[in-house]
Amino acid sequence: MPSIRFSALNTTHARQPMEYDSGDQRVSEIFGEFVFNKPTMREYMTPEAFRSVASAMDKGTKIDREIADQVASGMKSWAISKGATHYTHWFQPLTGATAEKHDSFFQPTEDGGAIEKFTGNLLVQQEPDASSFPNGGIRNTFEARGYTAWDPTSPAFIMGRTLCIPTIFVAYTGEALDHKTPLLRALQSVDQAATEVCRYFDKNVKKVTSTLGWEQEYFLVDTALFHARPDLKLTGRSLFGHAPAKGQQLDDHYFGSIPERVRHFMREMEYECYRLGIPVTTRHNEVAPSQFELAPMFEEANISVDHNSLIMDVMEKVARRHHFKVLLHEKPFAGVNGSGKHNNWSLATDTGVNLLSPGKNPKSNLQFITFFINSIKAVYDNADLLRASIASAGNDHRLGANEAPPAIISVFIGSQLTETLDALEKLEKGSLSPEQKTELKLNVVGKIPEILLDNTDRN
Template sequence: MATLRQNALLKAQERPSVSVTAPSLKISDYFGVNVFGTKQMKESLAPSVYKKVTEAIEKGSKIDPSTAEEISSAVKTWALAKGVTHYTHWFQPLTGSTAEKHDAFFDAHAGIEKFKGSALVQQEPDASSFPNGGIRSTFEARGYTAWDPSSPIFIFGNTLCIPTIFVAYTGEALDYKTPLLKSIEAINEASVAICQLFDRNVKKITPSLGVEQEYFVIDKALFATRPDLVMAGRSVFGHNPARGQQLDDHYFGTIPTRVKDFMMDFEIEALKLGIPVSTRHNEVAPGQFEVAPLFEEINKAVDHNQLLMDVMDKVAEKHSLKVLFHEKPFAGVNGSGKHNNWSLITDTGINLFQPSNSARENLQFLTFLVATVKAVYDYADLLRASIASAGNDFRLGANEAPPAIISVFLGSTLTSILDELEKNGNIKIEKGDNMYMKLGISKIPEIILDNTDRNRTSPFAFTGNKFEFRAVGSQANSAGPMTVLNVIVAETLKQLAKDIEKETSSGKEKKIAIVNVLRKYIKDSKKVRFEGDGYSEEWEKEAAKRGLSNLKSTPFALDTYLDKKSIEVFAKHNVLSGVELHARHEIMLENYIKKVQIESRVMGDLALNHIIPTAILYQNKLIENANGLQGLGLDNTAAIETIKDVSRHLESLKSNVNQMIEARKRLNKESDIVKQAKGYSLEVKDAFFDKIRYAVDKLELLVDDESWPLVKYREMLFIK
């Protein structure tokens, strides 16, 4: 194994950079060339057909069979001209990744390429092996994929990819996209009702999303020598190098040549697919980077982020690199998140979280801001559950990642404005007085300058004209947390509308009614607002006093999905039924159990088959040296002390691994999935992972570097 490590290091150090050439000097020349978008539809479809497609995209209207035939014919012609041979329904099952089954355009019996409208609109893949949470039995394995016209068709490789939803034959959602689309409708309906209190011209609200994707990059050969990275996505062992991220010199530093070429390459491919990648830079940890796109409609943004990760993986192979999307692939340095920047946009072009110079628009801004804060307060545990995963548990609360306590950061200016509004809500407004000036609302435009410095320890922060949900993990499908956010804000806006109507029906002027309700909501949700250090012990204590949850482990956080309150809010907005929520809860628990189980087995395998034999061989060598020194009458104290240290850590390592294996065996007999998941959290991960790692990492410092079998942190993080 040590020889394998040395060979991998030589390969990594000798890799040449792969040159990359863009198709054109101007990105606009090739942006979206592999997308059947608006331009392609206008050029290839009859005006009447194009109108029906745009209505389906904008209004959700159904596409009739004859229209589907015309669209499929145009899509086939476009795809074949680009050398495409197959098509697939591209969907997002509850595995966490995307899925696809490729069918050939060529029909061997007919001797021609075929692509019917029915194949565009719907397919019936075998759904037996996809997670279903008990929704249907294996013998009832049918599932359906149905075209989502609101997300553009694209070409990936030589395959035409049609974005679709994925449902069981009984109609329950088996994917991330279906509930997301329903949540978009829910928040649109609730938001429009509030917007029309201010502007009757608003007919539609679209949630907008920008996803900042963090990731690590290491050499492919170094990755291959680490069974833990290959099997679990993270390094279960590895002592921190002398130099990690403490100098902060990697952040926004010069990008290594190989990585920069890789970035340029995957950006080109992403741009061809219409993914508006805009920003690239080094992140805080060595070997860590970030890519960020421009904002898009939320459904498209989620699809693009899932597609982008796939593109990055495939392009990395070409550069002999490996992308790590795990939330904590390396202990002791920055973890990776997927910061979700969320806002609401009207069909009149207004960002509802963008302050302006208009008093009316600023009251509207405050209304949506306060409603969002209230939603986060009322459903904080549900938001926490939406970002829960085995990987994210390692990240939350460490190295710039927010803690598991859900809180909202608004910044000093907005905080003072909300405090002012709460305190002065009883101001009597005389005829002709400027109510907005008296309430301090006219100051809101200044927040753009005051809030650019974000609180990086806050899981949910207002950042000028949007909310940034920083707690989402880097591997996650953003549709999960964004569905929850859309639903809880929609629910709060619905209640807000009722409360305002109650005020106006008692005779209060509309603006006064709005202010009165906002004042109450500000007071009710004040406990969730926090401007300080989320890592401090004081905040944990203060949060507990405020009644805020601190659910550090996934199985405990996921309980919230089955709360009566959660089931009711999803059902009320027709996003997920009780059956679907129970199924997802079971799927997420199963996923957690399997991931912790895999990590436990990898730890045991590495410890028993690699670390312990290596340490024993080194120990024997030390014993021989100590005996030799003693025979020569020389001082062998240092050798004896090292032997004792090695022995102590070996004994601890073997004992804890064996106990962990026994705990795993006990838990595998547990039939209750909730108890099993919580047992894996407490009795396997919490009880043994740190102890086993501590022993191995200490042995790494003691055993001769030439003999150590695992590629070390200093090599993985710094050799590019």
């Protein structure tokens, strides 16, 4: 073993947990502290501007350029009150990370003084160099003009001392150069189509929202060990090496006691997430050694995706303070589990109905059956497109072994819903008998409360 490895091991063993104490503040007191959310908008914006932004967020209406000046003024006042000195259009190009260019609020005046200035034009639109980002071959090198445009449905936030404004990124000719633009187009199409179907069942439905709850798995490696491995530094994964004497054979790391160093890192990371309005609720050890997971509450899909991009940045910054390096590669080590980003999604109406929830009587819930069958048909018809959407060099290393999900596309619906579809298929006339859902209980030990079973196992 080279001396650098011995030195790295000695450094790692000598590390002490960096205790993190956020004080006596409750989460409810700090949640969204650095987010320009609706309560903050009411405080810093005119009623007319607030109504316009709220309508854009809730109904998808466009914001007038004159109103944008009022929004920008309120946003600037709030950001400066929080100590911000710069602003940036925060977007997600095809690099796997986020991108930003910081500009100062400072602007010199003719008399040699200075003011803080931020206009509606600066809020709504910026122009980064589109030729310097990956584009899949749709732009030539000399075709450099691209635009970032404000996405009012995802609230602005402060990171460090910079006001970050979520934006889309498109070419001069209109092609999407980022991940957010096609997502917003898809969400709009789903909303329009699903709302039309819902109105057959409930005329009060005005909007259908796609909801998403993601899970982020990751590895933590001490920085001394990380810098001793050029392959980890250059590629984010190991390219060679021997299997450890003990891996995940005993499955004893999963849900095990969280190491003290890691726990302090998690606490600080969660604190930063709460201040940025990210509703992180779950943390635990994952299957592989030094692998962990965090998960938030579900949110509207566009905001949820932004939060996942943001939290990966937060994780890396907080990890450095605790002498860790976060590995987000799908398969950083051979022979042990890789890291997944599982998505738990659904559709919800503005009247509060989860369209993919069977309810107590699945056979009589025709609205659920309609969306249920169409979801299965969509997966069947577009399995190749779904597979292509997660096709990457990293996932090629991970999928198809002993990890979820498998390399194939499948829909597992369980016995109860299978019976519902079988009964529907055999029905020639009349209606399905509305069988009341009975509570399935599992009595394990006399002293233990009965376990209420779900209507199906899951993969």
